[in-house]
Amino acid sequence: MEHLTDKKLTEYAEKHSSPESELLAELNRETNLKVPMPRMLSGHLQGRALALFSRLLQPSRILEIGTYTGYSAICLCEGLKPDGKLITIDINEELEDMVRGYFGRSGYGTRIDYLLGNALEIIPGLQESFDLVFIDADKKSYGAYYDLVIEKVRPGGLIIADNVLRHGTVVAGNTDKETRNMQQFNEKVQADSRVENLLLPIRDGLMIARKR
Numbered sequence: 001m002e003h004l005t006d007k008k009l010t011e012y013a014e015k016h017s018s019p020e021s022e023l024l025a026e027l028n029r030e031t032n033l034k035v036p037m038p039r040m041l042s043g044h045l046q047g048r049a050l051a052l053f054s055r056l057l058q059p060s061r062i063l064e065i066g067t068y069t070g071y072s073a074i075c076l077c078e079g080l081k082p083d084g085k086l087i088t089i090d091i092n093e094e095l096e097d098m099v100r101g102y103f104g105r106s107g108y109g110t111r112i113d114y115l116l117g118n119a120l121e122i123i124p125g126l127q128e129s130f131d132l133v134f135i136d137a138d139k140k141s142y143g144a145y146y147d148l149v150i151e152k153v154r155p156g157g158l159i160i161a162d163n164v165l166r167h168g169t170v171v172a173g174n175t176d177k178e179t180r181n182m183q184q185f186n187e188k189v190q191a192d193s194r195v196e197n198l199l200l201p202i203r204d205g206l207m208i209a210r211k212r
């Protein structure tokens with residue numbers, strides 16, 4: 001199963017949601033044409049959801065773990081306060097030129113800190129408090145990312161984690177390590193009294209945790 005939502009329903013939902021900007025549509029196309037594993041890109045519907053969360057929250061500081069080609073970063077920037085900043089981290093240096101090009105053209109270039117390296121090593125050194133964190137890198141480290149960021153999120157701030165339904169394997173009886181890891185992540189958030197949370201079954205599943 002590629003995505004949880006039926007293809008026709010997704011198309012209908014996209015048709016009845018605000019369109020992607022021309023730049024995001026171009027980035028989506030270029031990623032699909034030229035970059036390995038394009039299904040990692042958030043895409044139209046999830047991108048609009050991330051942009052809406054960000055606009056509602058009006059964050060000053062956003063942390064994104066897993067830049068890939070920069071699609072979700074640009075969506076999240078839509079809600080940034082005028083003097084706000086987004087830090088995005090990725091371990092893959094091969095996409096740097098493409099990503100920096102799109103960040104520059106998005107108009108948010110000067111407000112994005114694009115850090116290349118292992119997020120597990122970079123995050124402990126970030127001396128910031130965040131209003132919004134988007135976890136979307138290697139799935140095995142979700143629990144570790146959550147532990148690294150939870151104390152850096154201000155009360156009322158959001159942690160959003162992508163792919164928490166793993167194409168439905170979390171309920172299909174799969175016993176592979178990846179599925180077990182994600183189940184443990186979801187159980188960890190569910191048991192954490194520091195947050196109120198919603199598992200939203202959009203695309204591959206977004207876990208949304210609001211710090212109390």
Ligand SMILES: C[S@@+](CC[C@H](N)C(=O)[O-])C[C@H]1O[C@@H](n2cnc3c(N)ncnc32)[C@H](O)[C@@H]1O
Pocket residue numbers: 040041042043065066067068069070071072073089090091092117118119120136137138
């Ligand atoms: C699913 S993609 C991100 C998609 C992007 N957020 C979007 O929605 O368009 C995951 C990214 O995480 C990066 N990644 C994997 N392990 C990482 C690590 N330890 N530290 C930083 N980035 C990592 C990968 O290189 C990949 O680009």
